[in-house]
Amino acid sequence: SAVISQKPSRDICQRGTSLTIQCQVDSQVTMMFWYRQQPGQSLTLIATANQGSEATYESGFVIDKFPISRPNLTFSTLTVSNMSPEDSSIYLCSTSGLAGWETQYFGPGTRLLVL
Amino acid sequence: GIQVEQSPPDLILQEGANSTLRCNFSDSVNNLQWFHQNPWGQLINLFYIPSGTKQNGRLSATTVATERYSLLYISSSQTTDSGVYFCAVEREKTSYDKVIFGPGTSLSVIP
Numbered sequence: 380s381a382v383i384s385q386k387p388s389r390d391i392c393q394r395g396t397s398l399t400i401q402c403q404v405d406s407q408v409t410m411m412f413w414y415r416q417q418p419g420q421s422l423t424l425i426a427t428a429n430q431g432s433e434a435t436y437e438s439g440f441v442i443d444k445f446p447i448s449r450p451n452l453t454f455s456t457l458t459v460s461n462m463s464p465e466d467s468s469i470y471l472c473s474t475s476g477l478a479g480w481e482t483q484y485f486g487p488g489t490r491l492l493v494l
Numbered sequence: 495g496i497q498v499e500q501s502p503p504d505l506i507l508q509e510g511a512n513s514t515l516r517c518n519f520s521d522s523v524n525n526l527q528w529f530h531q532n533p534w535g536q537l538i539n540l541f542y543i544p545s546g547t548k549q550n551g552r553l554s555a556t557t558v559a560t561e562r563y564s565l566l567y568i569s570s571s572q573t574t575d576s577g578v579y580f581c582a583v584e585r586e587k588t589s590y591d592k593v594i595f596g597p598g599t600s601l602s603v604i605p
Contacts, residue, residue, distance in 0.1 A: 420597075421580060421595045421597045422537075422580070424592060424593060437592065469535055482527070483527060483582070483593070485529075485537035487535070488535050490535070
């Protein structure tokens with residue numbers, strides 16, 4: 380199994396600012412994923428973070444708004460840029476382990492409120 | 495793309511009751527998981543079950559891939575079972591494809 384931590388756990392931000400969320404996994408993993416969960420909604424995949432290459436973004440999400448870094452096999456960051464109240468959500472980091480897509484594990488999430 | 499539906503959307507149970515949650519999907523899948531999101535937002539993997547039946551304590555799950563549905567059974571429910579239950583599917587087996595989450599079933603177990 381994988382143990383995932385995220386920082387910060389929650390934050391309140393002013394519109395127009397940016398927030399960088401960190402995700403740390405306790406073991407090396409191939410793929411890391413970033414999800415958004417808007418209030419009362421299900422999870423939506425933002426992007427897949429690949430080590431050593433550009434992140435792969437899903438439809439509706441762009442790199443300028445959600446830049447992602449993946450400097451090694453245990454760490455990734457997601458930045459929410461130029462925030463607006465519509466960005467208020469829970470942001471979750473996830474991984475499927477070193478062997479490929481199998482049991483998926485999630486971090487505790489970062490609760491973001493944009494005023 | 496693949497569509498995932500879950501039913502019922504909301505469920506209230508008396509402690510000790512049993513329940514069945516359903517997940518329907520519109521296309522063939524090679525991977526399916528059930529998750530529980532507790533009231534504090536933490537997502538916990540319950541089952542990795544692309545086909546067949548698995549049991550873990552009071553919970554069990556069955557996926558009938560040929561008929562494109564999966565069921566999650568909760569027996570003798572407890573208040574700690576409250577939260578949202580999601581199923582998530584992936585189409586491709588040989589390479590990573592987009593993981594699609596269903597809309598969830600919100601469960602409240604009352605004493």
